[in-house]
């Protein structure tokens with residue numbers, strides 16, 4: 001029977017590349033999104049991958065959505081917590097709303113996504129959890145105290161889950177992308193991108209979403225069973241940790 005993968009934020013950007021890669025490897029894939037119905041409908045039309053809409057910031061909506069995915073596709077054995085947002089600003093100007101929204105989506109969203117599938121993985125003695133963190137969670141970034149906190153938190157989550165899940169055949173790992181050419185990054189002012197960001201990347205270019213998707217597919221594979229609590233950095237040599 002095909003393995004079943006849930007990819008949050010799987011309809012656009014890095015998540016879309018992950019959904020497609022896992023589909024190409026034979027998984028039944030469910031891709032979630034927050035509100036961009038048009039992009040999700042186009043994605044489903046192009047790929048045949050079913051999309052589901054819920055806010056990862058809500059536990060109840062996540063649990064209900066995950067129950068629906070399992071009713072449609074079967075037990076989820078692979079979960080990719082990818083949905084994330086930025087709401088940047090220097091700390092002296094950052095509002096509680098900016099802080100809370102990013103924490104709710106990027107950090108609590110990981111809890112809300114993994115917690116409902118965890119008991120089933122434990123019972124079936126197999127599971128793969130991959131969380132999409134960021135280079136900015138590893139090194140910090142001015143203007144991103146909220147975002148960097150969530151992405152550093154992802155690393156704490158997978159290291160802890162790895163210790164809890166190892167005996168039950170579950171692995172939990174993080175991928176830390178550098179700057180990848182998705183809408184999230186393309187929305188940065190072009191001048192800032194060309195003068196300040198790309199020059200920091202020894203590879204001299206943005207990464208491609210498919211380069212992250214290949215890391216995820218490896219971590220999700222049966223071959224990666226002894227890799228647990230790790231982070232894979234894919235950042236064009238921008239930062240080493």
Ligand SMILES: NC(=O)c1ccc[n+]([C@@H]2O[C@H](COP(=O)([O-])OP(=O)(O)OC[C@H]3O[C@@H](n4cnc5c(N)ncnc54)[C@H](OP(=O)(O)O)[C@@H]3O)[C@@H](O)[C@H]2O)c1
Nearest residue numbers: 009013014033034035036055056083084134179180182184
């Ligand atoms: N791009 C980069 O350079 C980069 C670098 C390091 C890490 N990352 C991380 O990689 C992940 C994907 O980034 P991306 O650049 O591919 O982003 P993106 O192109 O902006 O796509 C974000 C996806 O997440 C969904 N999403 C956002 N908020 C959500 C919520 N509250 N509930 C459910 N889904 C939600 C979006 O749904 P809608 O389509 O409905 O909006 C969309 O499918 C994020 O966690 C990001 O932090 C990205």
